Amino acid sequence: MPTADADNGPMRRALEAAQLGPRGANPLVGAVLTDEDGTILATGHHRGAGTFHAERDALRAAHSAGVTDFSRTTLYTTLEPCRHRGRQPACTDLIQEAGVPRVVTAAADPGANGGGAALLDGRGLDVVTGVLEAEATKLNHRWNLAQTQQRPFVTVHLAQTLDAKIAAADGTSQWITSEPSRRHTHRIRQRVDAILVGTNTAHIDNPRLTARNDDGELADSQPLRCVMGLREIPEDAILKQHQPEGDGWIQLRTRDPLEALRTLAGTTHGGYPVKHVLVEGGQSVLSAFFAADLVDEVFAYVAPMLLGVGRSSLGDIGVTTLAQARRFALDPTDGGAVSTMDSDVCIHLKPEPEGDACSPES
């Protein structure tokens, strides 16, 4: 059996694999299967809510690679295996059924699905926990924070000019970003449980807030359409789709983003609780979320054009001096930190860990 030190290498590979997945309702998780001398037989990662867990993905990859005898293998996973059947079968069962005798985990699952490592240990498997635990915990730092705060994970969409305008002085705004950027946004819309905009955006832009496929057709799964704010939404707003409130759309009658998120956490959509929200705008809503440090991930689409004056993407976020700036880091997960979409630059960001300690200024 490998020593604890020898477990670091495969676990590092599992952490790398985890970063291939998207952030959102579920944490990023990676898994690696090795043989007894530490050779990697297969890797796996989680691709978001409703898809295979990383452990199952790695076991499937091993099967595909022709592995039939798991009796001398070790499964490394960056988060302890789940032990309850949810949308997916329990990973503890899958691991045992495959005949894997040894499991090494990094971080523990603090949630309702925790305890999988102890369960496997009790069933007689050789279980090692806490390998590269700090790195694994850091990877899902904001996801853990969202759990602690009993709120959905928040992804923010910023689509702006290089000088951070979302509309020209006369209000014209279609289109600032490129078609590939807008298609990318629609792919993110398909992965979230809810989209949120402010009442002002609902009035001015009258958006559909639907998720469309690359060919422009409505996607099979549509997020809950949410408008946040106290002002009433027009009767003929397109996002209502002639449906009563609660039927595909809701209004969150508050200006407090945490209150809005907690309401959403208690709301179900399509049979599942809302665990991932995409906040799209406008200025007031985005500013309130940044001010309250309730942004877990940012996709900023920067179009190479300048307007000079016009409507800014953000307003007051409670920062008066540079030391208080809301700081982010390039997020390499889910396809990379920086990509070009036609002539737009898409920048994928995560909050700087240090930033979390700041109390909201608002």
Next chain:
Amino acid sequence: MPTADADNGPMRRALEAAQLGPRGANPLVGAVLTDEDGTILATGHHRGAGTFHAERDALRAAHSAGVTDFSRTTLYTTLEPCRHRGRQPACTDLIQEAGVPRVVTAAADPGANGGGAALLDGRGLDVVTGVLEAEATKLNHRWNLAQTQQRPFVTVHLAQTLDAKIAAADGTSQWITSEPSRRHTHRIRQRVDAILVGTNTAHIDNPRLTARNDDGELADSQPLRCVMGLREIPEDAILKQHQPEGDGWIQLRTRDPLEALRTLAGTTHGGYPVKHVLVEGGQSVLSAFFAADLVDEVFAYVAPMLLGVGRSSLGDIGVTTLAQARRFALDPTDGGAVSTMDSDVCIHLKPEPEGDACSPES
């Protein structure tokens, strides 16, 4: 001898090579040397004022690769060879001395150094002109425009937060961008003839406007330090370095960027005319240059932080509706369009060709 169609392939390679160089005082130029069956023996490109021309770079590369007999070669160059000795020997002479019998060019040189192709033709070489001429002309579109307007080439430096702020509400601004971003700016400062800021920046930031090496030492060659505007500069401004005006620094007493550039075009620094200016800020000066469509190249350093309110990088640039937006394209020359510098994203932009047709709104 290859047919005209067969000349397109090597010329396309020469155009690709041209894009490895930096924009500035001189146009981008690439060169390719082939043998009689079209096989590429060497490529070359120009690396900026004071360095080898592309033709000489290609011939040198051929020598290094062991080519000694040039009697059956063809030299492809994206701009016709120069025929006057300047900082560098005349390329027409170098080509003839090497014994190259055939020269293929793309664009003609409209400047004082034009006529090289006709000269070589007159000396008995086989000369073909105008191969992929449109592409070659487009590559140096803004450089040609600067020549026509009898002004230096203008590179703009934008260093800002993601929400396009250059200072927080209380004026704090050091540092928004990362150290690698600032080192990159200093490398650009070393390549230009002059740096230009507004009187406001001279007052508030009191900048040195020096070019420093990566180790922080003063570079051998220092650009002319220019302040544009009507307000007097404080006697103890650091950029004056206790020298009288004209000795390393000048004030351009105008608010009109074209007038400022024309004055610079008639100014010499270090024995050479000012052909390349880096405009660094602040808001008023940058806005005036964008409004007048006098920006030929942009390096935008975007730091992943948000300030919400504060000083914006730009003010009014004469745009009131989206259709008038100043549009740019990603510029792949000189190392690529998008790069990361620590956590900053550096976006390298060139004006959209269509944008040139717009008359300035100011």
